[in-house]
Amino acid sequence: MIPANAPIRSRRAATPALMIALLATTILGCHHQPALPGKAPIAVRLADVTIYQSTEGLRYSASLIPYTQVDVAFRTTGYITEVK
Numbered sequence: 001m002i003p004a005n006a007p008i009r010s011r012r013a014a015t016p017a018l019m020i021a022l023l024a025t026t027i028l029g030c031h032h033q034p035a036l037p038g039k040a041p042i043a044v045r046l047a048d049v050t051i052y053q054s055t056e057g058l059r060y061s062a063s064l065i066p067y068t069q070v071d072v073a074f075r076t077t078g079y080i081t082e083v084k
Helices: 011-029
Strands: none
């Protein structure tokens, strides 16, 4: 039950507040900041890409480890012929 002295709000009462909020958002939100001055370009040297052929074979300077690893044990003897 609504009390007898409860304030009654109508759409007409909310319209001016909504218009003021919309106008404030438009004025405050639609501005452009001045562009920052650009930095001078940095000089770089370029080189052509070439394929390097090593006579010693492949050499890596990193360790390759799996993302996950699972230890597998079988209850019967034999060989694995297929993994699904």
